[in-house]
Amino acid sequence: MSEMDRRQALRVLGGTPAAALAFTWTAEEASAAAAQATQARAQAAARRQPYRPRFFTASEYATVVALADTIIPRDARSGSASDAGAPEFIDYIVAEQPARQTAMRGGLVWLDSECRRRFDKTFVSCAVGERGQVLDDIAWPARARRELSHGVQFFTTMRDLVATGFWSSRIGVDDIGYLGNRPVGEWPGAPAAVLLKLGVSYE
Amino acid sequence: MQIIRSPKTYDVCIIGSGAGGGTAAKVLTEAGADVVMLEGGPMWDSAKNGAMFAWNYDSPTRGWGGDKKPFGVYDGCLGGWDIEGEPYTVGTGNWRWFRGRMLGGRTHHWGRISLRFGPDDFRRKSIDGFGDDWPISYDEMKPYYDKLDEFVGIFGSNHASQTGLHNEPDGIFMPPPKPRAHELLIKQACDRMKIPVVPSRLSIITRPHNNRPACHYCGQCGRGCAVHANFSSVSVMLPPALATGKLTIVANAMAREVMTNGDGLATGVSYINTADMSEREVRARIVIVAASCCESARLLLNSKSSRFPNGLANSSGTVGKYLTDSTGLSVSGFIPTLMDTPRYNADGVGGMHLYIPWWGDNKALGFPRGYHVELGGGFGMPGYGFMSGVHNFPQSRGGGYGADLKAEYRRYYGAFVSFSGRGEQVARPDCYCEIDPNVVDKWGIPVLRFHHTWSDHERLQARHMQETFRAIITEMGGVPTTNMPTREQDYGLAVGGLIIHEAGATRMGNDPKTSVLNSHSQAHDVRNLFIADGGPFVSQADKNLTWTIMALSWRTSAYIADERRKGNL
Numbered sequence: 001m002s003e004m005d006r007r008q009a010l011r012v013l014g015g016t017p018a019a020a021l022a023f024t025w026t027a028e029e030a031s032a033a034a035a036q037a038t039q040a041r042a043q044a045a046a047r048r049q050p051y052r053p054r055f056f057t058a059s060e061y062a063t064v065v066a067l068a069d070t071i072i073p074r075d076a077r078s079g080s081a082s083d084a085g086a087p088e089f090i091d092y093i094v095a096e097q098p099a100r101q102t103a104m105r106g107g108l109v110w111l112d113s114e115c116r117r118r119f120d121k122t123f124v125s126c127a128v129g130e131r132g133q134v135l136d137d138i139a140w141p142a143r144a145r146r147e148l149s150h151g152v153q154f155f156t157t158m159r160d161l162v163a164t165g166f167w168s169s170r171i172g173v174d175d176i177g178y179l180g181n182r183p184v185g186e187w188p189g190a191p192a193a194v195l196l197k198l199g200v201s202y203e
Numbered sequence: 204m205q206i207i208r209s210p211k212t213y214d215v216c217i218i219g220s221g222a223g224g225g226t227a228a229k230v231l232t233e234a235g236a237d238v239v240m241l242e243g244g245p246m247w248d249s250a251k252n253g254a255m256f257a258w259n260y261d262s263p264t265r266g267w268g269g270d271k272k273p274f275g276v277y278d279g280c281l282g283g284w285d286i287e288g289e290p291y292t293v294g295t296g297n298w299r300w301f302r303g304r305m306l307g308g309r310t311h312h313w314g315r316i317s318l319r320f321g322p323d324d325f326r327r328k329s330i331d332g333f334g335d336d337w338p339i340s341y342d343e344m345k346p347y348y349d350k351l352d353e354f355v356g357i358f359g360s361n362h363a364s365q366t367g368l369h370n371e372p373d374g375i376f377m378p379p380p381k382p383r384a385h386e387l388l389i390k391q392a393c394d395r396m397k398i399p400v401v402p403s404r405l406s407i408i409t410r411p412h413n414n415r416p417a418c419h420y421c422g423q424c425g426r427g428c429a430v431h432a433n434f435s436s437v438s439v440m441l442p443p444a445l446a447t448g449k450l451t452i453v454a455n456a457m458a459r460e461v462m463t464n465g466d467g468l469a470t471g472v473s474y475i476n477t478a479d480m481s482e483r484e485v486r487a488r489i490v491i492v493a494a495s496c497c498e499s500a501r502l503l504l505n506s507k508s509s510r511f512p513n514g515l516a517n518s519s520g521t522v523g524k525y526l527t528d529s530t531g532l533s534v535s536g537f538i539p540t541l542m543d544t545p546r547y548n549a550d551g552v553g554g555m556h557l558y559i560p561w562w563g564d565n566k567a568l569g570f571p572r573g574y575h576v577e578l579g580g581g582f583g584m585p586g587y588g589f590m591s592g593v594h595n596f597p598q599s600r601g602g603g604y605g606a607d608l609k610a611e612y613r614r615y616y617g618a619f620v621s622f623s624g625r626g627e628q629v630a631r632p633d634c635y636c637e638i639d640p641n642v643v644d645k646w647g648i649p650v651l652r653f654h655h656t657w658s659d660h661e662r663l664q665a666r667h668m669q670e671t672f673r674a675i676i677t678e679m680g681g682v683p684t685t686n687m688p689t690r691e692q693d694y695g696l697a698v699g700g701l702i703i704h705e706a707g708a709t710r711m712g713n714d715p716k717t718s719v720l721n722s723h724s725q726a727h728d729v730r731n732l733f734i735a736d737g738g739p740f741v742s743q744a745d746k747n748l749t750w751t752i753m754a755l756s757w758r759t760s761a762y763i764a765d766e767r768r769k770g771n772l
Contacts, residue, residue, distance in 0.1 A: 070604055070605065071604040071605070071608065072604075072608070072609050073605055073609070075606050075609060075610075085260075088263075089263065089264075089265055092263045092264065093263075093264055093265075093267065093587075096264060096267075096269065135604060139602050139603050139604050140594075140601050140602045140603060141594050142594075142601050142602075143601070156594060156602070159593065159594070159602070159604065159608075160588075160590075160591040160592065160593075163589060163590040163591065163593065163612065164265055164585075164586070164587055164588060164589050164590075164591070165265070167585040167589045167590060167612065168259045168260055168265040168266065168585040168586050168587065168589055169260045170258070170260050172585060173258070173260070173584070173585055175613070176585060176612070176613060176616050177546035177582070177613075177616070178546075178582055178583075178584055178585060179546055179547060179548040179549075179582070180421065180422055180548045180549065180550030180582070180583075180584060181256060181258065181421060181422075181423075181550065181584055182256070182421065182548070183419035183420070183421055184419060184420045184548065185419070187380050187381065187418075187420040187548075187550075187551050187552075188381075189380075189381035189382070189383075190381075190383060190384035190387075190547050190549070191545070191547050193545045194384045194544055194545050194547055195384060195387070197544055197545065198384055198385075198387070198388050198540060198541070198544065199391075199540075200384065200387035200388055200390075200391055201387075202381060202382075202387075
């Protein structure tokens with residue numbers, strides 16, 4: 001049983017993280033809890049309504065999802081930006097930060113206009129290769145053509161928002177390897193492999 | 204509506220529940236005084252109201268807190284630079300004013316960096332001719348710093364005998380945590396540059412102490428420690444005061460005015476109950492104003508009467524003057540050696556494990572006062588803004604998207620370090636706050652107008668910070684992530700007030716014509732009126748001020764207790 005499953009199980013059983021530290025489980029209890037947790041997760045997933053955007057229209061939101069998953073796609077190690085809830089975060093934060101709203105809405109329109117100009121289609125309707133042609137022109141600020149500066153600005157902002165949305169999610173935290181936010185008795189310092197790599201020591 | 208007057212006359216009324224007020228409440232109740240404490244904000248309990256162990260992904264903003272929570276949605280301090288209905292204005296220059304509005308005040312915000320001042324810090328004028336000397340010496344303060352170390356609990360190390368830094372006095376320290384890996388890397392470079400890097404001094408306990416458990420190293424001191432292993436007034440000072448049965452706390456009480464009688468003595472405090480907007484008064488034989496440096500000055504300036512037409516305790520015209528903040532700026536660097544570092548739990552305590560005390564010789568540097576350096580870096584919890592600006596990361600691919608970008612983010616995690624300088628501003632009379640003649644807050648209380656500028660003393664110090672931090676980053680084989688600011692940009696100095704170390708607005712001194720308070724923080728003009736916050740400071744130091752606020756408050760409170768015993772107060 002992984003640590004995550006176990007924590008999930010405890011939550012389902014009404015336990016608390018503190019309780020997890022206080023007792024140990026028998027094999028039967030553990031497998032029963034795991035089964036219960038798996039079932040509860042499946043039920044919760046089935047119950048979950050699709051996110052209803054607060055700021056973006058349905059078609060804008062579809063573009064945000066497509067962009068987010070292009071910026072951070074699923075790979076062998078972890079899921080995609082939308083698996084991690086990045087589009088929900090982006091919608092929420094743009095709703096909370098009015099100063100961003102015009103630039104975000106206008107940027108999405110800019111992107112669709114550019115796609116229409118080149119392919120007579122919106123970004124979402126474009127094939128992967130077509131999307132790539134547009135994004136390759138705006139995803140590299142230092143070498144982008146000047147006439148595309150507004151697209152560059154928009155994509156840079158979007159990339160940064162996707163980064164927060166992905167990496168600060170549970171999926172992202174596990175992927176990047178953040179190992180804190182837990183109580184430890186005596187902080188042990190950095191392990192030998194880290195010290196060795198950096199060429200430093202506690203001596 | 205009628206004014207509601209408390210029927211009782213307390214021995215002492217303390218305005219403010221933070222570092223100064225909390226310390227005064229502990230010392231005075233334990234000495235037998237009947238104390239009432241007014242707090243402008245709500246009650247707050249770190250155990251119940253903190254957000255320890257929360258994840259940024261549990262927040263829809265991923266930790267972003269907006270104006271109401273400038274240090275993040277889980278930050279344990281209520282308040283900020285902008286509080287609805289509580290404006291302030293700025294005249295000359297620029298200023299930002301952070302206010303805490305909760306029981307414990309800004310002790311919930313500060314980084315627990317607890318640096319006692321050194322012998323030189325009380326006599327800077329004698330050393331360099333600028334500002335003024337304090338009317339007290341380090342030797343007079345030492346017993347109170349020692350009491351604080353012992354009672355509150357602090358980790359650190361005594362290093363003066365090795366480093367030769369005589370102005371970094373020894374204290375009574377618990378063992379410090381081991382350095383983090385990136386801190387060792389910084390130290391390695393600084394050792395070559397002859398810059399001292401030593402264990403930090405934070406009021407976080409690494410051993411069980413006074414029924415408080417030792418730190419469990421979750422790195423989240425700023426969220427409010429549910430087990431009270433770090434210092435806040437609420438966790439450490441108020442419990443023993445409440446245990447005496449002699450402390451009455453009145454929350455949501457916004458002080459309007461210190462009341463006086465025909466003899467020119469303070470008789471109590473009038474305040475607004477912010478919950479129902481009622482006007483109330485509480486009477487006391489002694490008033491201690493510990494509302495924070497500028498808030499205390501505001502209260503005195505607003506306490507006008509025919510006897511005190513310029514505000515209470517202001518016959519010198521000094522109230523509000525000599526306002527300082529610490530200087531501050533930060534430089535970050537990308538360190539290639541830190542790329543692809545194996546992960547480990549780098550949380551540790553809620554703050555740096557190593558820091559750089561001031562090591563320079565100002566006589567040889569062309570600016571009079573020094574600074575200390577706070578170190579940042581490591582593997583922090585991803586949250587709002589994480590990896591922002593990846594297209595500008597040195598040696599990066601310059602942007603892009605897709606699987607390659609995702610892999611690049613992983614490589615850069617933990618590959619940055621930062622250096623934050625916190626230095627001493629020379630106090631000047633033309634940096635000050637006064638009552639704005641035209642503006643009131645939502646309680647109808649006239650607000651402050653600030654005048655604050657930096658001088659070349661601070662600008663040249665800032666240039667030294669910039670050059671030093673960039674040199675350290677280069678020595679580490681790294682690249683600074685920002686350009687060197689120009690003189691016109693004050694070399695990157697933060698606007699006054701942003702470092703949240705205000706001091707000096709009710710300064711002490713031996714001459715009643717040039718100071719508000721005597722050496723006991725007792726008003727020259729009103730002998731039963733005291734100030735216990737950053738206001739009494741004659742000068743800042745190259746050290747954060749909270750430990751000295753508390754040591755001063757302890758000393759003042761011990762004096763009050765003694766005078767009460769003698770029947771003088």
